[in-house]
Structure formats: structure tokens, C-alpha cells
Amino acid sequence: MTDFPRPTVRPRRLRSTPAMRRLVAETRVSPADLVLPMFVREGASDPMPIGSMPGVVQHSLDSLRSALVEAAEAGIGGVMLFGVPEHKDAVGSGATDPDGILNVATRVAVEEAGDALIVQTDLCLDEFTDHGHCGVLDARGDVDNDATLERYRDMALAQADAGSALLGLSGMMDGQTAAVRDALDASGHDGVAILAYSAKYASAFYGPFREAVQSSLRGDRRSYQLDPANRREGTREVELDVAEGADIVMVKPAMSYLDVLADTAAVSPVPVWAYQVSGEYAMIEAAAAHGWIDRERAVLESIVGIRRAGADAVLTYFAVELAQRLRAEGIR
Numbered sequence: 254m255t256d257f258p259r260p261t262v263r264p265r266r267l268r269s270t271p272a273m274r275r276l277v278a279e280t281r282v283s284p285a286d287l288v289l290p291m292f293v294r295e296g297a298s299d300p301m302p303i304g305s306m307p308g309v310v311q312h313s314l315d316s317l318r319s320a321l322v323e324a325a326e327a328g329i330g331g332v333m334l335f336g337v338p339e340h341k342d343a344v345g346s347g348a349t350d351p352d353g354i355l356n357v358a359t360r361v362a363v364e365e366a367g368d369a370l371i372v373q374t375d376l377c378l379d380e381f382t383d384h385g386h387c388g389v390l391d392a393r394g395d396v397d398n399d400a401t402l403e404r405y406r407d408m409a410l411a412q413a414d415a416g417s418a419l420l421g422l423s424g425m426m427d428g429q430t431a432a433v434r435d436a437l438d439a440s441g442h443d444g445v446a447i448l449a450y451s452a453k454y455a456s457a458f459y460g461p462f463r464e465a466v467q468s469s470l471r472g473d474r475r476s477y478q479l480d481p482a483n484r485r486e487g488t489r490e491v492e493l494d495v496a497e498g499a500d501i502v503m504v505k506p507a508m509s510y511l512d513v514l515a516d517t518a519a520v521s522p523v524p525v526w527a528y529q530v531s532g533e534y535a536m537i538e539a540a541a542a543h544g545w546i547d548r549e550r551a552v553l554e555s556i557v558g559i560r561r562a563g564a565d566a567v568l569t570y571f572a573v574e575l576a577q578r579l580r581a582e583g584i585r
């Protein structure tokens with residue numbers, strides 16, 4: 254061999270075998286880090302497939318029960334419930350009705366799996382309003398921030414009464430964390446925790462979710478969700494929510510916002526979660542269905558990437574499947 258300066262530093266030593274790579278991995282994923290979002294449809298007697306989210310369904314109350322048993326056996330950390338109501342109106346009455354689908358589903362979930370899984374609920378009006386916005390509208394048709402806070406306070410009490418352990422505040426109204434915290438504390442629900450969707454962006458990647466919840470939205474949410482162009486503003490929202498009493502903060506979507514996630518992880522004194530949203534799920538499924546990517550590797554890599562950027566836990570539609578694989582193959 255010709256003589257030339259041989260490398261004295263050889264990072265490849267630590268990549269040599271599966272056992273070595275496993276030992277030096279900086280990021281691990283375990284079932285407990287994963288939260289499964291679930292849709293529950295009022296009046297459904299069978300689970301209904303969602304076309305743009307292959308493998309994900311709108312559950313009936315019965316299929317919810319069996320899916321919860323499976324989720325608990327897989328060892329995931331929790332579930333986030335979304336309701337798909339039969340009737341909608343301008344103020345989203347179904348959200349605060351104790352017999353509304355989300356509150357009924359919460360009771361069922363807590364009864365079925367409340368010890369094994371943290372049962373969480375989406376606290377937002379969009380599934381329940383006929384105009385599809387996350388809040389109530391004023392006379393001009395704009396989303397009325399403070400009138401919406403009144404609705405969120407009532408919704409929080411309905412969800413806490415139903416047994417939700419963690420309320421997912423996803424509406425992006427100013428002051429929502431403080432308003433809900435106050436309502437909970439004033440009604441004896443000081444033990445119910447708040448997951449603030451702090452840095453939630455107005456994203457095209459929510460597309461399939463709109464089908465999943467049969468959203469009636471026309472227009473968009475840009476007057477309340479963050480502009481995708483803004484990074485600093487994400488941190489500002491996180492700091493506000495922490496100051497208002499958030500127990501956990503979230504960045505959403507995940508994969509196009511890993512910088513925001515890393516910033517959040519650097520400043521947050523509370524746990525940081527991320528939501529791998531419907532469009533991110535759909536992209537992986539669609540590419541895999543074409544044979545363009547290796548599905549199993551892509552699923553794991555996407556979650557590892559979100560964890561590596563700073564998420565302590567990840568909401569993902571892959572949660573149960575991935576947890577089952579991690580258990581079968583040994584926790585990474």
C-alpha cells in the first residue's frame with residue numbers, strides 16, 4: 254500500500270456491530286414514550302377506515318375498548334382521544350355535554366385502561382363546531398379569543414369530570430392555559446394536568462386529520478395558529494404556557510419543526526412532547542405503499558429523529574405498532 258497519513262481518529266469503531274451501535278446509541282425509544290391519538294365516532298357500530306390514513310380508523314365505543322386493551326398490552330404511555338360528533342353547532346355544544354361523544358369515550362377509556370394508560374383528551378372546539386373553527390365566532394365571523402376561553406373552561410370541567418388525566422389544549426387561543434388551569438383549580442380538579450400545544454403551526458400536514466374528524470372548516474386557522482416561518486415565536490409561546498401553568502408543552506407538527514423542538518427542549522423546565530401529525534403519517538404510508546421507502550425503517554427513523562431533536566414523548570399514529578416491534582426486538 255502506498256504511504257499516506259493514516260487516520261488516528263476512527264469513529265467507525267463504534268459503528269462496527271449491532272451490539273456496539275446499540276450500546277452507544279444516544280437516543281432510545283421505548284413504548285412508554287409513545288402516545289396514540291384515537292378517533293371515536295358518535296353512533297358508529299363498527300370501526301370506519303379513514304381513507305387518507307391507512308390503518309387508522311374512527312372507532313366505535315366497542316372497538317375503542319379492544320384497541321385500548323391492545324395499546325395497554327403494547328405498553329405505550331397513553332392515548333389522546335378525539336371525538337367525532339353526529340351533530341355540530343356554532344358553539345360546539347357537544348364538547349361540554351357530559352353525554353357528548355368525547356366525554357363518553359373518555360369514561361369508557363378510563364374504565365377500560367385508566368390504570369395502564371394515561372387517558373388524554375383534545376381540548377378544542379373544532380370537531381364540534383359547524384363552522385369548523387377552534388373557537389366561537391364574533392359578529393364579524395372572526396374567532397373570538399376571550400369568548401372561546403369561556404367555552405374551554407367549561408370543556409375542561411366536562412373532560413375532568415369524565416376522568417381525563419391530561420387535557421390537550423390545542424386551540425391556540427391566547428391565555429388558554431391560564432384560563433383552563435384556573436377553572437380546574439376552582440372546581441376541585443387541581444390534580445388534572447395540562448398538556449399545552451404551545452407551538453402549534455398552521456400546517457398543511459393536518460390534511461388527513463380533517464378527514465378523520467370530518468371537519469367542516471372552510472378557510473384556514475392562520476389567525477390563531479403559528480406562521481410556519483416563525484421560530485422565535487414558537488419559543489415565546491412555550492414560555493407563555495409555562496408561565497401560565499402548563500405541565501407539559503408540545504411542538505406540532507414534528508418533522509418540519511425539529512428546530513423549534515430543539516429550541517423548546519433547550520429552554521423548557523417541563524417535559525417537551527411533539528406530535529407527528531396525520532400528514533406526516535400519510536406521507537410515510539403513501540411512499541411505503543409505492544415501495545419507495547422501507548416502511549419499518551422509516552417509521553422508526555422518524556420517531557428517533559423527533560426524540561433526538563428533543564421530544565421526551567411523541568404523539569404518533571404508529572405508537573402501538575412501534576411499541577409492539579420494540580418489545581419484540583428489544584427496546585432500542
Ligand code: PBG
Pocket residue numbers: 375377378379380423424458459460461462463474529530531532
Ligand atoms: C385541533 C387539532 C388538529 C389536530 C390535532 N388537534 C387539527 C387542526 O389544528 O387543524 C391535527 C392532528 C393531526 O393532523 O394529526 N383539534
